[in-house]
Amino acid sequence: MARPYVVLSVATSIDGYIDDAGPQRLLLSNAKDFDRVDQVRAESDAILIGAETLRRDDPRLSLSSERRRESRIAAGKPEFPVRVVVTASGELDPGQRLWNQGGRRLIYTTTAGRERLGDRFAGRAEVVALGSSVDFGALLDDLGERGIARLMVEGGGRIHTAFLSADLADELLMAVAPVLVGDSAAPKFLHPADFPGGSRRRMALVDITRLGDIAVLRYLPRPAPSDGSSATMKGAQ
Numbered sequence: 001m002a003r004p005y006v007v008l009s010v011a012t013s014i015d016g017y018i019d020d021a022g023p024q025r026l027l028l029s030n031a032k033d034f035d036r037v038d039q040v041r042a043e044s045d046a047i048l049i050g051a052e053t054l055r056r057d058d059p060r061l062s063l064s065s066e067r068r069r070e071s072r073i074a075a076g077k078p079e080f081p082v083r084v085v086v087t088a089s090g091e092l093d094p095g096q097r098l099w100n101q102g103g104r105r106l107i108y109t110t111t112a113g114r115e116r117l118g119d120r121f122a123g124r125a126e127v128v129a130l131g132s133s134v135d136f137g138a139l140l141d142d143l144g145e146r147g148i149a150r151l152m153v154e155g156g157g158r159i160h161t162a163f164l165s166a167d168l169a170d171e172l173l174m175a176v177a178p179v180l181v182g183d184s185a186a187p188k189f190l191h192p193a194d195f196p197g198g199s200r201r202r203m204a205l206v207d208i209t210r211l212g213d214i215a216v217l218r219y220l221p222r223p224a225p226s227d228g229s230s231a232t233m234k235g236a237q
Helices: 031-042 051-057 066-074 111-117 136-145 157-165
Strands: 005-013 046-050 082-087 105-109 126-129 150-155 171-177 204-211 214-220
Touching: 005 031, 005 157, 031 066, 031 171, 031 204, 031 214, 046 051, 046 157, 051 082, 105 111, 111 126, 150 157
Parallel strands: 005 150, 005 171, 046 082, 046 150, 082 105, 105 126
Antiparallel strands: 171 214, 204 214
């Protein structure tokens, strides 16, 4: 089976942060952008996050729009995309909201992580051990075998870095908010890594959408054309 088409989705500040260091989550997106993200989720077969994001934000990863949920059902799809959580350590709390709602869930972990998880998620999620470390290529192979054709990756920074450094991302959707965080203790979009091609490799910017004060940039990480002729500009929506 083919691997899924991988879409990385992130909202960042102008200086590249995905949150601040405060106790409350920093909402970088506006209402229009949240609706856009809801649409991207609805178009996906699965949504993936890391354990750190789950612990920090306690997201539901659901669809806000009833119309979109109904459209998925009418198309013969499950009401919600499969929720996927990646944890190397197996440090997950079964009391978080993600595990206590409808829909299918998968946990990808290491052999040691699987032992730590034990049977605490029985009936809540299927646990898949990938060996001594989390191999994201093997993860995508497994998702492909499960019929996942389109995967939305919502982070956090370690997860986005892993996909980009392994050259496993097909598309990057970056919503840039007009704020500056400037706190070294806050989480950033990407961590230092050996990215394919280094700083000389240019992604292809194929779309720019303005949603109020948010700029949504759509990049194709590979292959990058030699000119910028494919870029387009959309008006405010």
